[in-house]
Amino acid sequence: MAEISTRAEPRAKPQSADGLATFAVWSAVFIVMAIFVWIIGDLIWHGIGNLSWSFLVESSKNAGRAGGIGPIIISTLLILGVCLGVALPLGVGTAMLLAEFTSAENFFSRLVRRSLDVLAGVPSIVFGLFGNAFFCIYLGMGFSILSGGLTLACMVLPILIRSTEEGFRSTPEAYRLGAAALGMTRIKTFLHLLLPAATPGLVVGLVLGIGRALAETAALIFTSGYVDRLPTSVFDSGRSLSVHIYDLSMNVSGGEPNAYATALVLVGLLLIINWTASWITERWLHRRLTTS
Amino acid sequence: MSPSRVDQIFVWLLRGLAALAGSVLVLIVMFLIIESIPALQHVGFARFFTDSSWHPAAKAAEGFYNLVPMLAGTLFAMAGSVLLATPLGILSALFCHYYAPPIIARQYRRVIELLAGIPSVVYGFWGLVVLVPLLRHIEPSGLSLLAGIIILTIMILPTVALMADAAMANVPQHYLQGAAALGLSRWAILRGVVFPASKAGLFTGVILATGRAIGETMAILMVCGNIVQTPKNLFEPIRTLTANIALEMAYALGDHRTALFFSGVLLMAMIIALVGLAEHLVKGKIYG
Numbered sequence: 018m019a020e021i022s023t024r025a026e027p028r029a030k031p032q033s034a035d036g037l038a039t040f041a042v043w044s045a046v047f048i049v050m051a052i053f054v055w056i057i058g059d060l061i062w063h064g065i066g067n068l069s070w071s072f073l074v075e076s077s078k079n080a081g082r083a084g085g086i087g088p089i090i091i092s093t094l095l096i097l098g099v100c101l102g103v104a105l106p107l108g109v110g111t112a113m114l115l116a117e118f119t120s121a122e123n124f125f126s127r128l129v130r131r132s133l134d135v136l137a138g139v140p141s142i143v144f145g146l147f148g149n150a151f152f153c154i155y156l157g158m159g160f161s162i163l164s165g166g167l168t169l170a171c172m173v174l175p176i177l178i179r180s181t182e183e184g185f186r187s188t189p190e191a192y193r194l195g196a197a198a199l200g201m202t203r204i205k206t207f208l209h210l211l212l213p214a215a216t217p218g219l220v221v222g223l224v225l226g227i228g229r230a231l232a233e234t235a236a237l238i239f240t241s242g243y244v245d246r247l248p249t250s251v252f253d254s255g256r257s258l259s260v261h262i263y264d265l266s267m268n269v270s271g272g273e274p275n276a277y278a279t280a281l282v283l284v285g286l287l288l289i290i291n292w293t294a295s296w297i298t299e300r301w302l303h304r305r306l307t308t309s
Numbered sequence: 310m311s312p313s314r315v316d317q318i319f320v321w322l323l324r325g326l327a328a329l330a331g332s333v334l335v336l337i338v339m340f341l342i343i344e345s346i347p348a349l350q351h352v353g354f355a356r357f358f359t360d361s362s363w364h365p366a367a368k369a370a371e372g373f374y375n376l377v378p379m380l381a382g383t384l385f386a387m388a389g390s391v392l393l394a395t396p397l398g399i400l401s402a403l404f405c406h407y408y409a410p411p412i413i414a415r416q417y418r419r420v421i422e423l424l425a426g427i428p429s430v431v432y433g434f435w436g437l438v439v440l441v442p443l444l445r446h447i448e449p450s451g452l453s454l455l456a457g458i459i460i461l462t463i464m465i466l467p468t469v470a471l472m473a474d475a476a477m478a479n480v481p482q483h484y485l486q487g488a489a490a491l492g493l494s495r496w497a498i499l500r501g502v503v504f505p506a507s508k509a510g511l512f513t514g515v516i517l518a519t520g521r522a523i524g525e526t527m528a529i530l531m532v533c534g535n536i537v538q539t540p541k542n543l544f545e546p547i548r549t550l551t552a553n554i555a556l557e558m559a560y561a562l563g564d565h566r567t568a569l570f571f572s573g574v575l576l577m578a579m580i581i582a583l584v585g586l587a588e589h590l591v592k593g594k595i596y597g
Contacts, residue, residue, distance in 0.1 A: 034494075034496050034497075035494045035495055035496040035497075037496075038495070038496040038499065039408070039495070039496075041396075041400055042400045042403050042404050042408050043404075043408070045396070045397050045400035045401055045404070046400070046401060046404045046409075046417065048397065049397065049401055049420070049421070049424075049466065049470075050417075050420065052424075052463055053420050053423070053424055055439075056427070056431075056432075056435050056463075059435060059439055060431070060435070106326070107326055107329060107330050108330070110322070110323050110325075110326030110327065110330075111323075111326050111327040111329075111330040111331075113323055114320075114323040114324060114326070114327045115327065118320050118323060125324070125327075126327070128331060129327050129328070129330065129331035132330075132331040132332075132333075132334040132335070133330065133331065133334075134584060134588075135334055135580070135581055135584050136333060136334045136337075138517070138520045138524075138580045138583065138584050139334070139337065139524070139577065139580060140523065140524025140525070140526065140551060140576055140577075140580065141524065141526060142524070142526040142551045142554050142555055142573070142576075143337065143341070143524070143573050143576055143577055144337070145554075145555070145558070146340075146341065146344075146554060146558070146569070146570060146573045147336070147337045147340050147341065149558065150340045150344050150570070151336065151340050155340075171333045171337070174330055174333060178330065202313075202315055202316050203316045203319060203320070204315055204316060204319045207319075228426055231428070232426070232427075232428030232429065232430075233428075234428070234429065234430040234526075234527045235429075235526040235527050235551070235555055238555065238558075238559075239558050239559070259428055259430045259527075260430075262430050262431065262434055263430050263433070263434075263527060263531070266433075266434045266437055266438070266531065267437075267530075267531060273438060276434060277434075280430075280431045280434055283428060283431065284427060284428075284431060287426050287427070287428070288423065288426075290426075291422065291423060291426050295419070295422075
């Protein structure tokens with residue numbers, strides 16, 4: 018039970034404290050809104066002029082100062098593909114076990130959960146160090162899209178698992194009881210009942226994971242590398258959109274206009290992803306409320 | 310095969326996957342430690358804190374390995390941004406629950422979520438092209454601890470705000486109704502009822518935000534100037550531990566490389582301590 022202060026504290030001017038709090042709240046909101054508008058407005062204002070279809074498909078020229086971001090988008094998608102290809106089965110399996118097949122007090126599941134909690138807090142640069150030492154050097158993958166994608170897979174696992182687990186936990190208990198009464202095996206119950214019912218949770222996790230992976234820079238610089246050519250396979254080095262922005266703004270003088278446009282593309286992608294996630298969650302909640 | 314046999318295999322498969330997912334952290338910690346052991350052998354633990362400067366070399370005897378200025382940079386940037394983001398974040402959450410009409414609160418929450426989703430490299434870019442030139446008017450160069458603190462504040466504010474928001478949503482309605490029935494003013498209700506009841510959640514949010522502030526790399530690298538020194542004031546450039554790794558990994562060899570892994574171990578230790586603290590705070594204090 019949370020403690021509730023029952024002390025009657027005499028205060029000189031209760032009215033003015035109330036007014037001060039209201040003022041503080043509104044100023045904080047004003048500051049946050051101003052920053053938000055400033056950042057997004059600045060990106061759109063400077064970025065929209067350079068944005069065109071050819072910018073999205075052309076390859077970059079003159080270290081990115083001219084040309085487009087075609088190969089970089091391809092690299093980004095490949096990195097994302099590797100990341101999800103590994104993280105998805107691993108994440109869904111783990112979430113399934115945690116939600117359906119072990120009790121919350123089980124030693125093994127508590128260990129896994131604890132490990133994932135810490136993993137969620139690991140700084141991205143540490144993932145970069147690990148990815149470089151493990152995937153690039155120890156497993157001999159070098160600077161490649163494969164190394165980058167695998168490093169990102171480690172990174173998005175906690176988000177993916179947490180949200181998928183939520184999805185499984187919110188499936189009605191009656192599904193399991195009914196399936197058990199019909200003598201269905203657990204694997205069939207899983208495939209035909211629980212997995213479809215938990216899909217929205219899975220999708221939200223997926224979308225959040227994609228968001229995190231797209232936004233990542235620090236973990237990729239030393240794993241997937243800097244090369245801005247079109248990759249021929251996942252064993253090639255490839256540059257993600259975020260690394261491109263970093264490189265243009267820090268290492269290439271005169272790269273600013275294209276950095277703005279790339280940043281706008283990246284933020285636009287993330288906004289779409291964000292909206293998709295909240296749309297799915299809302300629809301899902303709505304459906305659950307109306308059918309139950 | 311009997312159905313139960315298939316089930317057993319299935320569960321063991323899931324256990325295998327879970328074990329793999331759980332072992333990622335072990336693998337990370339293991340590799341950090343293995344890679345930093347040479348640094349500890351050749352350079353030694355003490356020299357990371359007592360050497361005269363940070364001028365690393367591939368051979369331990371030829372270099373200097375003082376991490377203290379970078380540690381100071383990380384701590385100053387973290388402290389500054391947490392001090393700024395905590396009040397802003399908590400006030401934001403108060404706004405959503407007790408000040409704004411529901412429609413505005415929903416839109417505002419969405420804005421906060423969007424802020425949380427903007428990549429750090431974009432914050433860094435904005436800081437570099439907008440904020441730093443502004444600060445240049447006050448003090449030459451503009452690349453400074455202050456720029457880092459401002460950018461970090463914007464980045465960790467959503468974490469504090471969203472966690473505080475969730476914590477306040479869990480405050481039982483009848484607490485508020487009771488307080489209102491006593492004729493308390495809005496601020497008195499917030500201070501006397503809402504804050505104590507959501508204390509655990511507020512602290513957790515601040516701790517998570519602290520973790521993000523320590524771990525942030527790209528944004529802070531882009532706006533802080535990256536000069537290795539212990540800052541004497543807000544306008545001096547700094548380099549954080551994370552930025553140091555990102556800047557030097559590309560060409561680090563031998564003991565220099567292992568020294569960078571050792572700074573990764575330091576970062577990891579801070580994060581694990583913070584997660585432990587957060588768990589300790591939440592345990593058994595969920596508004597029961």
